[in-house]
Amino acid sequence: AQSVTQPDIHITVSEGASLELRCNYSYGATPYLFWYVQSPGQGLQLLLKYFSGDTLVQGIKGFEAEFKRSQSSFNLRKPSVHWSDAAEYFCAVGTYKLSFGAGTTVTVRA
Amino acid sequence: DTGVSQDPRHKITKRGQNVTFRCDPISEHNRLYWYRQTLGQGPEFLTYFQNEAQLEKSRLLSDRFSAERPKGSFSTLEIQRTEQGDSAMYLCASSLLTAAENSPLHFGNGTRLTVT
Numbered sequence: 489a490q491s492v493t494q495p496d497i498h499i500t501v502s503e504g505a506s507l508e509l510r511c512n513y514s515y516g517a518t519p520y521l522f523w524y525v526q527s528p529g530q531g532l533q534l535l536l537k538y539f540s541g542d543t544l545v546q547g548i549k550g551f552e553a554e555f556k557r558s559q560s561s562f563n564l565r566k567p568s569v570h571w572s573d574a575a576e577y578f579c580a581v582g583t584y585k586l587s588f589g590a591g592t593t594v595t596v597r598a
Numbered sequence: 599d600t601g602v603s604q605d606p607r608h609k610i611t612k613r614g615q616n617v618t619f620r621c622d623p624i625s626e627h628n629r630l631y632w633y634r635q636t637l638g639q640g641p642e643f644l645t646y647f648q649n650e651a652q653l654e655k656s657r658l659l660s661d662r663f664s665a666e667r668p669k670g671s672f673s674t675l676e677i678q679r680t681e682q683g684d685s686a687m688y689l690c691a692s693s694l695l696t697a698a699e700n701s702p703l704h705f706g707n708g709t710r711l712t713v714t
Contacts, residue, residue, distance in 0.1 A: 492640075522702060522703075524705070529707075529710070530707050530708075531604075531689060531706050531707040531708050532641070532689070532705040533705075534702050534703075534704070537702050539699065578640050580640070583700055584629065584631075584646060584693070584700050585631075585643050586641075586643065586703060587643075588640030588642075589640050590639055590640050591638075591639070591640050
């Protein structure tokens, strides 16, 4: 069975500071991994994806994520956070049927 | 690429009533998915179509739920005899399956259902 754990429910970060969101997955084969972002009342926007190849993947809005098979992790990072990055972030695993984590809410303080 | 469109954005209904939601996927996408998201949780898979064929249904999809994609384009999700526990955001997504891969899912903005 596939599943995702996002250990941090809520993270507060200062504008300009770095951000790292944790994601651990369980999957029987080579995983397809995704990070999505959701603003209040909105759908999910794809930030980045990992299918194979380079374990460091670049996404939109300055985000990147690193796939570590030995740790079953796919953590999301951003070097310098902007106030507009305040949102909920979801990690997901799967091919056609995605399993999502419960999400991490990011608050950005001035 | 006009994105995935869902209608309505919000629906308030009384318990026991039927409701129907519509999803228009990205035009060239052959796969369409329905997910449900409750407050504070990630989306949960409900069902998906490849063209007009419904290929999988989650155990979350009780007999009161039915989804269709009659011409392989738009899809409808109907909930009969709504219950308060049906209150959630219903998300539609689409993707393009080719011989090489299944593209990432593109989500619509969802339909927020409130059952009173």
